[in-house]
Amino acid sequence: xxxxxxxxxxxxxxxxxxxxxxxxxxxxxxxxxxxxxxxxxxxxxxxxxxxxxxxxxxxxxxxxxxxxxxxxxxxxxxxxxxxxxxxxxxxxxxxxxxxxxxxxxxxxxxxxxxxxxxxxxxxxx
Numbered sequence: 001x002x003x004x005x006x007x008x009x010x011x012x013x014x015x016x017x018x019x020x021x022x023x024x025x026x027x028x029x030x031x032x033x034x035x036x037x038x039x040x041x042x043x044x045x046x047x048x049x050x051x052x053x054x055x056x057x058x059x060x061x062x063x064x065x066x067x068x069x070x071x072x073x074x075x076x077x078x079x080x081x082x083x084x085x086x087x088x089x090x091x092x093x094x095x096x097x098x099x100x101x102x103x104x105x106x107x108x109x110x111x112x113x114x115x116x117x118x119x120x121x122x123x124x125x
Contacts, residue, residue: 003088004106007083008092009065011035011071017092018084019099019106019113023049025087026075027093033077036060041090050082062092066104067116073098 003022007014017034025047029035038060046055058077063070075098081090099105104115 002085003108005088005090006112010063010092015064015091016084017094018081018090018093019104020057020109021096021099021106023093023095024097026073027078027081028062028075028097029081029089029091030077030079032091033058035058036062036075038077039104045076047076047078048054049078054078054080062120064092066102067113067115069102069115071102072097073101 004019006017006019009015010032013036027049038058041057041059044055044057046053049070056076056078060075060077061072062075063072065071075092081093083089103115103119105114105117107114
């Protein structure tokens with residue numbers, strides 16, 4: 001499982017982000033969601049995260065910049081994601097589906113992201 005921590009830029013603001021291949025979905029906290037377009041979910045969504053079950057009824061379109069690359073993906077808004085190993089509150093949990101969509105690969109040994117597979121265009125069949 002790969003986990004990398006770094007800041008991403010959302011609407012001009014730096015947000016502390018955990019890129020986690022062990023998490024399927026992407027999550028943001030309410031203070032980040034205020035910078036995004038949000039929508040009610042058709043039903044409450046429950047997820048087990050950090051040893052507790054969290055529930056939300058709000059989703060968001062996460063538009064951000066990661067190392068100079070623009071991304072847009074679906075995120076669920078939850079009250080709290082948790083803290084990283086150094087006690088810093090995590091504002092965005094960037095999950096495996098979004099990493100796959102945007103060609104982002106964590107390199108845990110070097111504590112960095114590999115964006116060499118970032119798609120300049122999407123090819124649909």
